[in-house]
Amino acid sequence: MKKRLTRRDFVIQAAITGVSFSSLPAVLAACGQGTATPSSSKPSKLVIAAVQGNEDGPLKKVAPAYKDQTGITIEIVEFPYDQLFEKLVTTFQANGSSYDLCMMDDPWMPKFGTLGALQPLDSFGFTRDSDIPAVVYDVGTWPPPHGPVPPSEQGKSQHLYGITIVGNVEMFMYRSDKSGAPKTWDEVLSNAAKYNAASFYGYVIRGKATNPVSSDSLPILWSFGGNIFDDNWKVQLDSSDSITAVDFLTRKLKKYAEPGPENTDAADRSRLMAIGQAYQSTVWPGEITGIVQDPTVSQVIGKVAYIPMPQGPSGKGLGMMGNWLLGIPKGSKNGAAAADFIKWMLKTDNMRNYVAQGGIPIRKSILNDASLTSANPYFPALAQSFDAVPNWRPRTDQWNAVETVYGTQMNKAVAGLATPKDAMTAAADQIRTLMKNAGYPS
Amino acid sequence: MRRNGLIYASRVAAIALGMAVVGVLYAFPLYWLVATSLKSKAELYASTISLVPRHPTLQPYVSVLIDRGFWVLLKNSVLVCASTVVVTLAVGLLITYPITRLPVPVGLRVGVLNWALSLRFLPPIAVVIPYFAIVRTLQIYDQPIALIAIYSLFNLPFAIWMLKGFLAEIPMEIEEVALVDGANRWTAFVRVLFPLAAPGLLAAGIIVFTFAWSEFLFALILTATPNAQTFPVGVQGLVTQFEIIWNEMAAAGVIAMLVPLLLMVIGRRYMVAGLTFGVIREK
Amino acid sequence: MRAGRPRRSRQERLAYLILLPALGTVFVIVTIPFILAVVQSITAEDGSLVGLRNYARALGNPLLYDALRATGLYALIVLPSEVLLGLAFALFVHRTVRRPALRATLYVLAILPLVVPPVAVGVVARLIYAPGYGVLNVILMSLGITHQEIQWLGRPVLAMLSVASVDIWQWTPFVYLVLFAGLQTVPHESVEAAQVDGANWWTQFRHIELYYLRPLFLLIFFFRVADVLRVFDHIFILTGGGPGTTTQLLSLYMYRTEFKFFDMGQAAALAVVVLISISVVYSLITRALPLERA
Numbered sequence A: 001m002k003k004r005l006t007r008r009d010f011v012i013q014a015a016i017t018g019v020s021f022s023s024l025p026a027v028l029a030a031c032g033q034g035t036a037t038p039s040s041s042k043p044s045k046l047v048i049a050a051v052q053g054n055e056d057g058p059l060k061k062v063a064p065a066y067k068d069q070t071g072i073t074i075e076i077v078e079f080p081y082d083q084l085f086e087k088l089v090t091t092f093q094a095n096g097s098s099y100d101l102c103m104m105d106d107p108w109m110p111k112f113g114t115l116g117a118l119q120p121l122d123s124f125g126f127t128r129d130s131d132i133p134a135v136v137y138d139v140g141t142w143p144p145p146h147g148p149v150p151p152s153e154q155g156k157s158q159h160l161y162g163i164t165i166v167g168n169v170e171m172f173m174y175r176s177d178k179s180g181a182p183k184t185w186d187e188v189l190s191n192a193a194k195y196n197a198a199s200f201y202g203y204v205i206r207g208k209a210t211n212p213v214s215s216d217s218l219p220i221l222w223s224f225g226g227n228i229f230d231d232n233w234k235v236q237l238d239s240s241d242s243i244t245a246v247d248f249l250t251r252k253l254k255k256y257a258e259p260g261p262e263n264t265d266a267a268d269r270s271r272l273m274a275i276g277q278a279y280q281s282t283v284w285p286g287e288i289t290g291i292v293q294d295p296t297v298s299q300v301i302g303k304v305a306y307i308p309m310p311q312g313p314s315g316k317g318l319g320m321m322g323n324w325l326l327g328i329p330k331g332s333k334n335g336a337a338a339a340d341f342i343k344w345m346l347k348t349d350n351m352r353n354y355v356a357q358g359g360i361p362i363r364k365s366i367l368n369d370a371s372l373t374s375a376n377p378y379f380p381a382l383a384q385s386f387d388a389v390p391n392w393r394p395r396t397d398q399w400n401a402v403e404t405v406y407g408t409q410m411n412k413a414v415a416g417l418a419t420p421k422d423a424m425t426a427a428a429d430q431i432r433t434l435m436k437n438a439g440y441p442s
Numbered sequence B: 001m002r003r004n005g006l007i008y009a010s011r012v013a014a015i016a017l018g019m020a021v022v023g024v025l026y027a028f029p030l031y032w033l034v035a036t037s038l039k040s041k042a043e044l045y046a047s048t049i050s051l052v053p054r055h056p057t058l059q060p061y062v063s064v065l066i067d068r069g070f071w072v073l074l075k076n077s078v079l080v081c082a083s084t085v086v087v088t089l090a091v092g093l094l095i096t097y098p099i100t101r102l103p104v105p106v107g108l109r110v111g112v113l114n115w116a117l118s119l120r121f122l123p124p125i126a127v128v129i130p131y132f133a134i135v136r137t138l139q140i141y142d143q144p145i146a147l148i149a150i151y152s153l154f155n156l157p158f159a160i161w162m163l164k165g166f167l168a169e170i171p172m173e174i175e176e177v178a179l180v181d182g183a184n185r186w187t188a189f190v191r192v193l194f195p196l197a198a199p200g201l202l203a204a205g206i207i208v209f210t211f212a213w214s215e216f217l218f219a220l221i222l223t224a225t226p227n228a229q230t231f232p233v234g235v236q237g238l239v240t241q242f243e244i245i246w247n248e249m250a251a252a253g254v255i256a257m258l259v260p261l262l263l264m265v266i267g268r269r270y271m272v273a274g275l276t277f278g279v280i281r282e283k
Numbered sequence C: 001m002r003a004g005r006p007r008r009s010r011q012e013r014l015a016y017l018i019l020l021p022a023l024g025t026v027f028v029i030v031t032i033p034f035i036l037a038v039v040q041s042i043t044a045e046d047g048s049l050v051g052l053r054n055y056a057r058a059l060g061n062p063l064l065y066d067a068l069r070a071t072g073l074y075a076l077i078v079l080p081s082e083v084l085l086g087l088a089f090a091l092f093v094h095r096t097v098r099r100p101a102l103r104a105t106l107y108v109l110a111i112l113p114l115v116v117p118p119v120a121v122g123v124v125a126r127l128i129y130a131p132g133y134g135v136l137n138v139i140l141m142s143l144g145i146t147h148q149e150i151q152w153l154g155r156p157v158l159a160m161l162s163v164a165s166v167d168i169w170q171w172t173p174f175v176y177l178v179l180f181a182g183l184q185t186v187p188h189e190s191v192e193a194a195q196v197d198g199a200n201w202w203t204q205f206r207h208i209e210l211y212y213l214r215p216l217f218l219l220i221f222f223f224r225v226a227d228v229l230r231v232f233d234h235i236f237i238l239t240g241g242g243p244g245t246t247t248q249l250l251s252l253y254m255y256r257t258e259f260k261f262f263d264m265g266q267a268a269a270l271a272v273v274v275l276i277s278i279s280v281v282y283s284l285i286t287r288a289l290p291l292e293r294a
Helices: A007-031 A057-070 A081-093 A106-115 A134-139 A185-195 A211-223 A240-256 A266-274 A285-292 A335-346 A348-356 A379-387 A399-415 A420-437 B002-037 B059-067 B070-101 B106-119 B124-137 B144-169 B172-180 B185-213 B217-222 B231-236 B246-266 B268-274 C004-041 C053-060 C062-096 C100-115 C118-129 C135-142 C156-184 C188-196 C201-230 C233-238 C250-259 C264-288
Strands: A045-051 A073-079 A101-105 A162-166 A171-175 A280-283 A304-307 A324-327
Touching: A045 A057, A045 A081, A045 A335, A057 A073, A057 A335, A057 A348, A073 A081, A081 A101, A081 A106, A081 B217, A081 C250, A101 A106, A101 A162, A101 A335, A106 A324, A106 A399, A134 A162, A162 A335, A171 A285, A171 A379, A185 A240, A185 A280, A211 A240, A211 A399, A240 A399, A240 A420, A266 A280, A266 A285, A280 A285, A304 A379, A335 A348, A399 A420, B002 B246, B002 C062, B002 C100, B002 C118, B002 C156, B059 B070, B059 B246, B070 B106, B070 B144, B070 B185, B070 B231, B070 B246, B070 C004, B106 B144, B106 C004, B106 C264, B124 B144, B124 B217, B124 C004, B124 C250, B124 C264, B144 B185, B144 B217, B144 C004, B172 B185, B185 B246, B185 B268, B185 C100, B217 B231, B231 B246, B231 C118, B246 B268, B246 C100, B246 C118, B268 C100, C004 C264, C053 C062, C053 C264, C062 C156, C062 C201, C062 C250, C100 C156, C118 C135, C118 C156, C118 C233, C156 C201, C156 C233, C188 C201, C201 C250, C201 C264, C233 C250, C250 C264
Parallel strands: A045 A073, A045 A101
Antiparallel strands: A101 A324, A162 A324, A171 A280, A171 A304
């Protein structure tokens, strides 16, 4: 037999429930340790959100020197590439103060710039140093000084939001003990055919889905005259030049590539080169310092040479930027101190020290310093790449989505699941819809 | 008779052989995890893969715990998971005790149990952003308490079902005897019921600990620094863009395995009972 | 009788007193995100209300149905395998292994996959299946079974089987443990009686053990289905959803919408749809196969 609740019982229960609800936040907050208080004077530490891997290794090594000189501890919190981006976006959307500085891959700049997530560096007194390539300042400026500007950002005044601390520009590596430097992509192909052998792959394709294959294929796309967008944000992926480029990579070069290119990432690619099973491939400086030139794991030291990107049929050899910038989140309470740290990193002496720890510099004087070339054989190629003004990825806040679509279709083409034409047509259609929904001209 | 025996024996032998093959397949990934954790970096880059580490070394373990400072994350994991067990069991008891030991309408009992089970169907990815917003509003971002709350929530279904099984099995008379003797509910609970339910609580606690131990998504989103980051976040961090540090990753995996493994081995007597969720009753 | 009634109602009141605050708090904590998700799903990036547009986009996206298909296929592969394998092992060990020491060892072996972090499982799987350095190919080629590298992660069918195999490896022991424990509670007398009657193992299973195990089967089924809808970690590391979108299961798809496309509105709409669908399906199933009888 059911018992009815009397009014008294109901009131008691409601009161208890209400009390427990209202006290819950207080209890939780009391258990927490409180948030950072804004500091007007010098902070005792700065927190940097960094990307885990070769890119932040040298940063971690030089950070203690900053403490010795200024007394400020640098705490570096590391995340893998994907998670760093998510962490930063969620932090920015909540205007969090957890991080005083953040490392950003340059393609993320448009998203952060559009969100207004960073503190402008020019307000901290940064001016252009002639020893640093102009393109470094350009890539850290929002809205971008050249190339198409997203519609919502046109009319905004330009500010510098980030400065490069890892001068990544995508280059090309090949076994110099076997041949001379290829000048064009056609030479790359013929060399690949010539030297391909069992367990010695003529060309290694970094074909894993989304970011990896996108980074690997864009320089080829550009060198053939193709592109993702033109200057008015019109999608160009299904143009004949683009499809030719994709066909070159996924059909012609693939003949001499390692098995399973659709699953190969940078780590796998550099490993193949380091153990002497690859003849040539594109490469990022981070892989060079971390693996290919690392004496503890590499069997090919002294046998590999580095050059800027070979030229395509259009006569252009377009390298691609992948700089890692250091910026200051808007929510940081230690903006001035953070800016001081960035300035410290850029000082020539400190940068030399940074290079000694395996860092990738951006100062022209250091890159062209002949005394450093034997320890860092890729410096001349990097200097040349900077001078040639490398391309950067499309400056749109939708880049993540675009890269995901493009990278998925490219991966299909590399895997042989779709023809170059079908893959690029599908990608072009999806990206058109995506951009249209985001308010770009179509 | 003998022929039957022979056929029977050969059948058992065949099945045993099949089981052995499956056993090898099953154990191999575990072996490979441990083997990889003992290899040096140079060996990972050798041209041929060796099935047994050529120069086994404990360097990856040292590197993970000390050089990378993961012992802090390990400490956080222990703190968060232990607290989760306490909170989950407490809340679980608050919900399970009334519906198993006190006269409530049958509909309520069935309803609560079914609702509890349905919580398990909640895909974390569907609710991670709203929880992030809540955590920020309550200002408990990057604090262990946020993880404890979420983990308790997601492990509650399991705990409720296990506790329900254990509590329902204990005869009502035991408590009634204590009540008739003059004790109130609370004393009856502490003195009489609790000791009897302890094995069940232990089993539930161990399982909750294990599930909370490996959780990754919320740990990543709701924390920002080693203040509250747990071990799985660190393990994932070894998968970098340009290099997957295989040996350290494997070492971290082995370390992560050891704590819950130890718990499960120590508590194995209760585990067997706990795993049937008390659904099966002794006839 | 009359003296008994006030006491019972007091007990009932006590029950509600204990139950409702705890239940209520949990209920609120569970429902708030749902409400937030609903709100987010009907707002645009600039905060204005846009009605059901996000739902139309979410449901109209063909990638959603690819993800559902992939999830369904995955479930079809892993659920029967895990249940049948786990049952086979449980029966086998229960019938033929008598020594407690051996049983204890098997127990320890069986819990190992449960305590390895999913990330580590994914990494080991990658070390086994990856092209180039994957140890599986190395073993197969050295045994002479195959002469060319098999692209475990590159071909769609093989990729799905590879990620499914990891799931089976991880969860079959769980099924084994649960069913094995269940078999322990089967009364010996019934079994012996059946054996005396000359029943073979199949009849014995069908008529005696199955009866005791039925509720456990249901429970396992529910938990595993729930987990398949949430599976993420090891697939993310092993294939990232590839090749193409062949192994992009539901949670990977939602992750991509949320964190790659940053389409918060669509992600929220998707979340709401998923939550509602699951609730509906769940109530239908529990009505047909009640776990907890009155």
